[in-house]
Amino acid sequence: MFIAHHHRVAVLAGTFAIASALSAQTRTPPPSDFVLIESGGTFSTEFVNVAAAANGAVAFGDSEYGTPHFIPNINDGRYGNSYSWLAANVGTVGSYEELFVGVGVVFSAPADITSLALGRDNTGQYTDRADAEYRIQYSTTPIAGFNPATAVWNPIGVIFPLDNNPSSIRRLYSFGAGVISNVTAVRILTVAGGEHFDYSDYNPETEETTNYYIPYAGQAIDELEVYSTTAIPEPSAFAGLAGLAALAMVATRRGKR
Ligand SMILES: [Ca+2]
Numbered sequence: 385m386f387i388a389h390h391h392r393v394a395v396l397a398g399t400f401a402i403a404s405a406l407s408a409q410t411r412t413p414p415p416s417d418f419v420l421i422e423s424g425g426t427f428s429t430e431f432v433n434v435a436a437a438a439n440g441a442v443a444f445g446d447s448e449y450g451t452p453h454f455i456p457n458i459n460d461g462r463y464g465n466s467y468s469w470l471a472a473n474v475g476t477v478g479s480y481e482e483l484f485v486g487v488g489v490v491f492s493a494p495a496d497i498t499s500l501a502l503g504r505d506n507t508g509q510y511t512d513r514a515d516a517e518y519r520i521q522y523s524t525t526p527i528a529g530f531n532p533a534t535a536v537w538n539p540i541g542v543i544f545p546l547d548n549n550p551s552s553i554r555r556l557y558s559f560g561a562g563v564i565s566n567v568t569a570v571r572i573l574t575v576a577g578g579e580h581f582d583y584s585d586y587n588p589e590t591e592e593t594t595n596y597y598i599p600y601a602g603q604a605i606d607e608l609e610v611y612s613t614t615a616i617p618e619p620s621a622f623a624g625l626a627g628l629a630a631l632a633m634v635a636t637r638r639g640k641r
Pocket of ligand 1: 457458459460461462463464467468469606607
């Protein structure tokens with residue numbers, strides 16, 4: 385959902401110029417922690433998506449915009465704005481770091497993971513709320529009693545959708561580090577948004593301000609996918625298993641005669 389903030393419109397042009405300057409000066413440049421392997425596309429039919437609710441993963445988060453953009457939308461198996469998570473608008477905050485909020489999933493069992501996918505709206509309808517970075521982290525803290533706030537988090541890398549991608553559809557990335565083993569959870573730290581901008585000393589002549597502010601709305605993710613090294617059995621394998629089961633039943637019946 386795009387939220388208009390009419391009182392901001394007049395300063396937007398200057399704001400974006402400053403944001404670019406701040407990006408260059410104070411924000412970490414896009415690293416090569418990830419390798420983009422697919423744009424668009426859909427759920428893998430090759431490897432198990434351990435982030436899927438359908439596979440027992442449980443979503444968590446510390447920020448939620450509200451209807452219909454609830455936290456469990458992050459892994460509900462559906463793309464699109466109506467099935468997306470949105471970070472809440474958090475009100476006045478003091479610094480860029482304080483803007484970061486988390487959303488993620490705890491797996492049903494530890495997994496060796498090789499890639500992940502995320503996007504703002506894989507249907508292509510919405511492209512807003514996708515211009516900040518997404519800091520991707522993993523945990524190997526045990527699943528039993530898992531608490532996102534106290535779990536140990538390790539960085540995988542940072543994704544800058546605006547800088548690296550021309551649109552905000554799904555992107556599938558492999559990890560530069562290869563397989564990450566025994567992972568119990570993955571989370572994304574990204575920015576919340578709202579009325580936290582401070583233009584009180586903005587100088588349109590110099591396009592400078594001494595107050596650090598970020599012109600972002602709360603970021604959106606329509607689906608987080610995390611792929612493990614476990615292959616999904618092919619249909620032919622299912623058919624084979626079903627066939628074996630049928631034979632076994634026949635054999636059992638014959639044995640009973
Ligand atoms: Ca979803």
